[in-house]
Amino acid sequence: MSEIVSREIQLTTRPNGLPETSDFTLIENTLNPTASDIVVKNLYMSVDPAMRPALSNGQTKLDETMQGGAIGKVIASASTEFPEGSYVIHRAGFREYYLSDGSDLNLITLEDESITTHLHILGGTGLTAYGGLLVTGQLAEGENVFVSAAAGAVGSVVCQIAKIKGCRVAASCGSDEKVAYLKNELGVDHAFNYKTSSISRELHAGLPDGIDVYFENVGGAHLDAACGQMRPLGRIPVCGMISAYNNKGARSEGVTTLSNLIYNRVTMKGFVVYEFNHMREQFLTDMRSWMKQGKMKYEETIMDGIENAPAALIGLLQGQNTGKMLVKLADDD
Numbered sequence: 001m002s003e004i005v006s007r008e009i010q011l012t013t014r015p016n017g018l019p020e021t022s023d024f025t026l027i028e029n030t031l032n033p034t035a036s037d038i039v040v041k042n043l044y045m046s047v048d049p050a051m052r053p054a055l056s057n058g059q060t061k062l063d064e065t066m067q068g069g070a071i072g073k074v075i076a077s078a079s080t081e082f083p084e085g086s087y088v089i090h091r092a093g094f095r096e097y098y099l100s101d102g103s104d105l106n107l108i109t110l111e112d113e114s115i116t117t118h119l120h121i122l123g124g125t126g127l128t129a130y131g132g133l134l135v136t137g138q139l140a141e142g143e144n145v146f147v148s149a150a151a152g153a154v155g156s157v158v159c160q161i162a163k164i165k166g167c168r169v170a171a172s173c174g175s176d177e178k179v180a181y182l183k184n185e186l187g188v189d190h191a192f193n194y195k196t197s198s199i200s201r202e203l204h205a206g207l208p209d210g211i212d213v214y215f216e217n218v219g220g221a222h223l224d225a226a227c228g229q230m231r232p233l234g235r236i237p238v239c240g241m242i243s244a245y246n247n248k249g250a251r252s253e254g255v256t257t258l259s260n261l262i263y264n265r266v267t268m269k270g271f272v273v274y275e276f277n278h279m280r281e282q283f284l285t286d287m288r289s290w291m292k293q294g295k296m297k298y299e300e301t302i303m304d305g306i307e308n309a310p311a312a313l314i315g316l317l318q319g320q321n322t323g324k325m326l327v328k329l330a331d332d333d
């Protein structure tokens with residue numbers, strides 16, 4: 001195959017606070033595939049909150065093409081495992097083309113679903129919600145559940161699994177449009193805009209008997225309000241703390257209500273999605289079945305073109321997305 005020009009995104013300045021598009025540079029990389037290379041044309045890539053701390057703590061290297069989840073199509077290959085025309089998922093996002101020896105690719109087997117679902121509801125964010133709620137959160141039927149960042153990729157799946165399990169769900173988000181989405185589309189019992197209301201007062205109104213499970217995505221004021229209203233033997237699966245990610249050292253605002261964890265014997269436990277890799281088959285079976293029954297819906301916010309990948313990441317941190325924030329890199333032709 002002749003040479004390919006791949007446009008790619010690199011970090012050139014470490015951001016202080018909310019990143020700016022000028023912290024990133026679009027470069028052109030010339031690739032020269034050999035006969036043994038699997039040539040992948042990336043179709044969609046993911047931007048994720050965890051990318052923000054990585055910009056400051058050194059995990060993301062300066063002047064190197066950034067990493068992140070992506071789905072691509074194999075356009076040239078001598079591999080029987082990844083033949084031409086197959087779809088693959090991998091970590092080499094933030095670029096248009098990728099050459100692989102196959103060791104870092106996973107084949108996607110599509111059923112009825114759209115391919116993009118494998119970057120969210122049937123992929124990592126879906127598994128995060130599933131494992132975090134059912135395993136770390138030890139959710140039981142009919143409990144009272146509070147979900148923060150509830151209209152986002154992880155949060156929207158958590159809300160729906162909790163409803164499927166017969167729970168009463170209170171959910172917070174950052175706009176009135178998202179409140180309407182949570183109530184009208186996802187069937188959440190009590191949704192509120194944390195930017196214009198008191199989190200504590202809304203939780204009293206929505207879950208007057210208290211919270212059995214708080215699915216923590218945000219930290220700071222959300223955790224402060226939730227800790228004070230946990231029921232005996234409640235659980236707080238700590239998934240993320242996005243309110244802190246733009247701060248130096250990803251430090252969150254202070255929480256003053258932790259003593260309630262003692263009196264009510266509440267468990268607070270962090271988790272990372274890879275803990276649930278062994279459950280992937282059961283997860284896919286459950287999610288596909290719920291999707292077919294109309295009990296599991298999703299939204300996508302899609303920006304177009306590799307040049308807009310930094311804006312998509314910055315937009316995610318500002319709440320511009322409902323459901324999963326994605327970047328479309330190419331047509332599937």
Ligand SMILES: NC(=O)c1ccc[n+]([C@@H]2O[C@H](COP(=O)([O-])OP(=O)(O)OC[C@H]3O[C@@H](n4cnc5c(N)ncnc54)[C@H](OP(=O)(O)O)[C@@H]3O)[C@@H](O)[C@H]2O)c1
Pocket residue numbers: 048049050124125128149150151152153154155172173174175178217218238239240241242243244271272273274316317318319320321322323324325
């Ligand atoms: N533990 C794991 O393995 C794992 C894996 C994936 C994700 N996570 C975590 O899960 C959480 C959600 O991730 P996601 O991928 O589903 O992203 P997401 O919820 O789709 O997008 C992030 C959302 O966070 C909200 N947000 C931003 N700044 C905020 C602030 N200061 N206060 C409150 N809300 C804020 C915004 O919505 P609003 O409009 O509602 O503000 C935004 O849409 C993140 O904390 C992430 O780090 C953890």
